[in-house]
Amino acid sequence: xxxxxxxxxxxxxxYWVKEIEQQGETQLSRxxxxxxxxxxxxxxxxxxxxxxxxxxxxMGLIGGHTGRAIKRSLREAGxxxxxxxxxxxxxxxxxxxxxxxxxxxxxxxxxxxxxxERALDQFLEQYETMLHRVSxxxxxxxxxxxxxxxxxxxxxxxxxxxxxxxxxxxxxxxxGPAAKAGPFLIKPDIREQKKVMGEELTxxxxxxxxxxxxxxxxTEYVLLSHGLTGDILVSKEKNWDIEANREELVVRNxxxxxxxxxxxxxxxxxxxxxxxxxxxxxxAAGMASVEVYEKIPRDASLVQAQLEQISxxxxxDDINES
Amino acid sequence: MKVKxxxxxxxxxxxxxxxxxxxxxxxxxxxxxxxxxxxxxxxVVGFISERDIIQAAxxxxxxxxxxxxxxxxxxxxxxxxxxxxxxxxxxxxxxEVITVDEEEEDIHVADLIIxxxxxxxxxxxEDGMLAGIVQRIDLLGALL
Numbered sequence: 001x002x003x004x005x006x007x008x009x010x011x012x013x014x015y016w017v018k019e020i021e022q023q024g025e026t027q028l029s030r031x032x033x034x035x036x037x038x039x040x041x042x043x044x045x046x047x048x049x050x051x052x053x054x055x056x057x058x059m060g061l062i063g064g065h066t067g068r069a070i071k072r073s074l075r076e077a078g079x080x081x082x083x084x085x086x087x088x089x090x091x092x093x094x095x096x097x098x099x100x101x102x103x104x105x106x107x108x109x110x111x112x113x114x115x116x117e118r119a120l121d122q123f124l125e126q127y128e129t130m131l132h133r134v135s136x137x138x139x140x141x142x143x144x145x146x147x148x149x150x151x152x153x154x155x156x157x158x159x160x161x162x163x164x165x166x167x168x169x170x171x172x173x174x175x176g177p178a179a180k181a182g183p184f185l186i187k188p189d190i191r192e193q194k195k196v197m198g199e200e201l202t203x204x205x206x207x208x209x210x211x212x213x214x215x216x217x218x219t220e221y222v223l224l225s226h227g228l229t230g231d232i233l234v235s236k237e238k239n240w241d242i243e244a245n246r247e248e249l250v251v252r253n254x255x256x257x258x259x260x261x262x263x264x265x266x267x268x269x270x271x272x273x274x275x276x277x278x279x280x281x282x283x284a285a286g287m288a289s290v291e292v293y294e295k296i297p298r299d300a301s302l303v304q305a306q307l308e309q310i311s312x313x314x315x316x317d318d319i320n321e322s
Numbered sequence: 323m324k325v326k327x328x329x330x331x332x333x334x335x336x337x338x339x340x341x342x343x344x345x346x347x348x349x350x351x352x353x354x355x356x357x358x359x360x361x362x363x364x365x366v367v368g369f370i371s372e373r374d375i376i377q378a379a380x381x382x383x384x385x386x387x388x389x390x391x392x393x394x395x396x397x398x399x400x401x402x403x404x405x406x407x408x409x410x411x412x413x414x415x416x417x418e419v420i421t422v423d424e425e426e427e428d429i430h431v432a433d434l435i436i437x438x439x440x441x442x443x444x445x446x447x448e449d450g451m452l453a454g455i456v457q458r459i460d461l462l463g464a465l466l
Binding site: 057063068071075078079080081082083085122125128129130132133 | 330331332333334337344347348351352353360362363364451453454
């Protein structure tokens with residue numbers, strides 16, 4: 001059983017527009033397509049896992065109408081829920097995808113509601129209980145106001161104490177504390193900032209360098225994406241370049257693509273595949289997600305088609321690259 | 323059909339050492355009328371509902387309902403709730419809780435719900451851990 005943690009879930013509202021025009025005093029656009037769904041990185045992983053039949057429990061802090069909508073979406077998808085209720089409304093995140101520029105969306109994300117000490121204590125008690133029944137914990141996304149930025153460090157350590165595999169997918173200031181707890185795999189999210197633990201990520205050499213730095217804390221694998229079609233997997237012994245040969249990816253919606261990647265990895269690890277094969281499949285799932293309007297690619301043949309375009313090759317630590 | 327195919331896969335529960343205040347908060351926010359009580363591993367050890375809270379606050383109320391058609395003083399309930407809000411769930415929960423195994427056939431849980439006039443039955447796995455809940459509406463939905 002997989003446990004996904006989303007400390008700061010959101011209800012995703014995605015709008016596809018042709019253009020945004022100035023009309024009088026307002027910049028206005030009519031969406032020609034919309035999609036709304038439960039969101040937040042861990043929630044997306046749960047939605048993906050449920051779509052491929054992997055039993056999972058979704059945990060997170062929710063409140064209000066949007067919180068109820070998230071719970072309902074997760075249930076309808078087939079995920080088991082164990083959510084912690086808060087006083088305030090769960091946030092909504094908005095993505096605007098302009099025609100022809102779908103790969104470069106306008107995203108408006110709020111910080112999320114303030115979490116009380118009582119709610120956090122309640123969450124931690126539920127988390128401790130869930131650790132008695134799961135084999136893997138996926139910790140994803142940002143941390144809402146009121147929750148210590150180091151929370152992933154604590155949650156990873158609690159899981160490791162029970163010999164439970166942990167996977168972390170987060171960005172910015174949350175990467176360092178999480179990495180220092182030594183999760184099994186960490187995927188720093190570098191969409192907003194191409195910098196991890198103070199190191200600029202400019203090329204393969206810098207990606208491997210920062211990956212090795214994280215490994216020193218006890219992490220077994222570090223996965224860093226470069227663009228939508230390539231990942232570098234760094235481990236103590238070897239590194240792998242996982243690259244899609246496909247040049248023209250049709251981007252329809254990239255919201256949730258990274259989470260489908262993580263979901264694909266977990267799915268394949270549950271099927272007994274090696275980490276590098278799982279990452280290859282994960283990249284295919286992420287790319288398939290980009291090519292459909294919904295966040296989750298429900299047709300396995302779409303993932304398979306992407307998989308055939310992906311190569312996996314070993315890399316040394318010392319890459320000659322400008 | 324098996325119970326696991328019709329149950330609501332939700333693990334909302336309380337621990338026996340939580341306060342009634344925390345329980346009321348949970349029931350209000352989650353819009354549930356009752357929840358299973360679990361131990362630290364998630365094993366079902368009881369069940370507690372709104373009815374148990376009212377019974378705790380006004381032990382004679384349900385008896386009174388048989389002879390009177392209204393609650394004579396709402397402040398009485400409010401005062402009593404204030405007095406017992408810090409009490410632990412374990413003091414008022416039903417310990418001999420009816421549960422059903424997730425591998426049982428749906429007819430079994432239908433029989434349990436009808437025979438015992440239950441709204442909700444906790445579903446447990448082979449280790450007795452909470453796996454979900456079957457509500458009357460789950461059964462009706464599955465039968466349609």
